[in-house]
Amino acid sequence: MFKTIDDLPEEGRLLVRIDVNSPVEDGEVRDNRRFSRHAETLRELADAGHAVAVLAHQGRPGRETFVSLESHAKILSEHLDREVRYVPDTYGEAALEAIRGLDRGEILLLENVRMVDEELADRTPEEHAESALVETLSQEFDAYVNDAYSTAHRAHASIVGFPQVMDSYAGRVMEAEYEANSAIQRREFDGHVVMVLGGTKADDLIHVMERVESVDTFLLGGIVGELFLRAAGHDVGYDVEGTDFFDEQWDEQEGTIRELLDSYGDRIRLPVDLAYGDESGERAEVAVEGVEKETSFLDVGSETVEGYEEVVTDSEAVFVKGALGVFEDERFSEGTVGVLDAIAGTDCFSVVGGGDTSRAIGMYGLSEGDFSHVSIAGGAYVRALTGESLVAIEALEQ
Structure with a gap:
């Protein structure tokens, strides 16, 4: 197991x-849950008397989101209620001067490391x-702390390089995310284990279904739900005018989907009804049996939600990856929010993963405290569910 910031020597200089x-x-850079989560780690370190320099990234070269971290420093400052200084340099002379000028309890954000x-x-x-x-940078600090669980599957220099040459520790976000997200692989649950899968990327979710043996019931919705319904013989799960979600994924995954349906049997629960917007713009629902797809389906139907809620209520553990519908539109939030509300109302062990799905919690007045863990990770969460190694974890464990 890796060391955590509980194991840090006192009042060090930390990267x-x-x-x-x-x-x-x-x-404009948008504030999100990641800022508040990481601010808790930074506050704890600064309050303990450490001098803290922070590495982070934004976007990728060539993309519109590839910008400097000046705005990030301002957002972090608001969350911390203290100044987070920013230097437009990562490891050049300007950065080194700012680092060497750090006093105990101060926080400095270096420039976008992907630059x-x-x-x-x-x-x-x-x-x-x-x-x-x-x-x-390793020459300037006493220790390295990795709190970036969301990038734990990326073998980048700032993730795996520093642990090779420095004493290294997991931050609070890294520690909490790893413990919760890998629970399905490491823990034994005496009761029913459920996984709710939705969203738009079927390949990730199908990979999870193939790799996770401890799940008793999969509850499907979103794009992956329609693709499985198509394999089950229903007239859904293909693109209509204005969409490009289904046909390419179907061509790539048809064989695997059919194999999973055949081998998993009753472990897979599919929607029995679906919701769409009618001509007046209102939510309308139709039973899956006998349906002919003429428009986009944007949520699972009320009967499906009721059935999924019953399964969740009787479960010991529930893991969520992906939304069951387009919850950003309140008309089509019933599936995602209904299941989340049912999870929140039980005392089961629960992990809600993926940025989009976790965003629904705040949007619809649910409390994060009603879930065992709300993950801010995407790809790393998927890997943790399947038991695949995470290079950042391996580096810290070394």
Whole structure:
């Protein structure tokens, strides 16, 4: 197991990797749950008397979201109610001067680490450790703290390089996310274990279904639900005018979907009705049996929600990945919010994963405290569910 910040020596100089990668709309970086989560780690470290320099990334080169971290420093400052200084440099002279000027209890945010070519280079951890980025910054600090669980599956220099040459620890976000998200692989549950799968990326979810043996019931919705309904012989799960979600994924996954239906049997629960917008713009529902798809279905229907709620209520553990409908539109939030509300009302062990799904909790007045864990991770959450290794965890454990 890795060391955590509970194991840190007192009042050190720390390099902390976080993940506040965020949507950028009209050139403005949007605040989200990641800022508040990582702010808790940074506050704890600063209050303990550490001098803290922070590494983070935003977007990828060539994309509109690839911007500086100046706005991120301001957002973090608001969450922390203290100044987070920003320097438009990562490991050059300006950065080193700012780092060396850090006092205990102060926090400094370095420039977007993906603006350093070495960060995304295809190298081994040992090779990353020899990069100028790692060699330069490692000399300035007593220890490295990785709190960026959302990027734990990325073998980038700032994730796997520093643990090769520095004492390294997991931050609070890293610790909590790993414990909760890997529970389905590490823990034994005496009662019924349920996984709710939805969203738009069927390949990720199908991979989870193939790899996770401890789930008693899969409750499907969203794109993956329609694709499985198509394999079961219903006239849904293909693109209509204006959509491109289904046909390509069907061509890639048809064989696997059919195999899962055949081998899993009653472990897979499919929607029995679906919802759409009628000509007047109101929510309308139709039974799956005998349906002919002429428009986009945007949510599971009320009967499906009721059936899924009953399964959840009788479960010991529930893991959620992906929304059951387009919950951003209140008309089509019934599936996602209904199931989340049912989970919140039980005393089961529950993990809600994926940024979109967890966002519904705040949007519809649910409390994060009613769930065992609300994950801010995407790809790393999927890997944890399947038991696949995470390079950041391996680096910390070394």
